[in-house]
Amino acid sequence: MERIVEINQLTKKFGSQVAVDEVSFSVDKGTILGLLGPNGAGKSTTINMITGLLKKTAGEIKLFGKEASEKNRDLRKKIGVVPQELAIYHDLSAEENVRYFGGLYGLRGQKLKDATEKALKAVGLWERKKDKSATFSGGMQRRLNIAMAIVHEPEFVIMDEPTVGIDTQSRNYILETIEKMRAEGKTLIYTSHYMEEVERLADTIVVIDHGKVIATGTEAELVNLVTDQKNITITVANPQAVNLAEIEEQSGVIQTSLQEQQLVVTVSVESNALNRLLMQLIKQGVEVDSVDQQRIDLETVFLNLTGRNLRDK
Ligand code: ADP
Ligand code: MG
DSSP: OOEEEEEEEEEEEETTEEEEEEEEEEEETTOEEEEEOOTTSSHHHHHHHHTTSSOOSEEEEEETTEETTSOOHHHHHTEEEEOSSOOOOTTSBHHHHHHHHHHHTTOOHHHHHHHHHHHHHHTTOGGGTTSBGGGSOHHHHHHHHHHHHHTTOOSEEEEESTTTTOOHHHHHHHHHHHHHHHHTTOEEEEEESOHHHHHHHOSEEEEEETTEEEEEEOHHHHHHHHOSEEEEEEEESOGGGOOHHHHHTSTTEEEEEEETTEEEEEEEGGGOHHHHHHHHHHHTTOOEEEEEEOOOOHHHHHHHHHSSOSSOO
16 A cells, blocks of 8 residues: 655654654555644644645655655655645635635646636535635635645645634534545645544544553554453343353453443453344343443543543543
8 A cells, every 4th residue: 555654763852842752653555644642742833744734854765655854846746735724815706715825836727727616616615716715604615724725735734723613513524624635645744632523534543642652543543552341232022031151152252241221331442242242131021221331432432541631621
């Protein structure tokens, strides 16, 4: 598989403060990497070194297999950057903003016209193309910022907290835009401190705190780092029918307890025991009223790994 990004021991110091501390990760073509961490973790600093906005203190950055320090114009055309700070000209209309950026990437004439239309449609702003961006809500401005970053149809897109502080509708638009880009085979790095978004979008999650990578993996792999067990709670109508000994013999089942109508089965996280458990209960003639699975989310993972909450409370 083609590697789009590979960073190795990347470090950034501001004076004596180490904002990014030997961070390493890689992103394969067609996948989404979610960079998850609280405010001040070093997400933007990492992103800004990858895009060349900030000079690295140490380490290695490879983009499309090439050392990124070479000032390579072809490379820039393949990358779209949505910065954390908006980069919009408020006196221009949505269309003019997008056209301007398309022009910077060398698009002209009909090509520029078509690309502008496609980008504005992708973020749901085509109907508002003639309106000055100053009249847009915060969420619409964020969406415009994305259209400006993808007008040249880059293969690889970096988005820095594109959904912070915006309305639900705009947020959904942006998440859907990202999902569509993945479906088209694009590669993405996405930073966020919203774990729900990262869970929904990211193929690989890099958890970062105080400039350091704390954990890397899929959501399931990260959950496995902090616990290998979870509880399934089943409410049953006829507890006398439950055969606990038989349930305990099943693979993946660690322990069971039955109190009145509540059957609690502790299973290993990886075991996918729920289906087998329900089949077994049905065989035993047990009437199941409700099932509840303990959810171990990234918030729990983060708390376990760092002793802190992901979000400022
Ligand atoms: P995040 O994007 O995860 O919220 P940042 O990368 O913006 O975090 O910041 C990481 C750390 O580096 C913070 O402590 C921040 O104050 C510091 N920092 C960021 N940019 C600068 C800068 N230009 N000069 C000095 N310190 C900075
Ligand atoms: Mg940031």
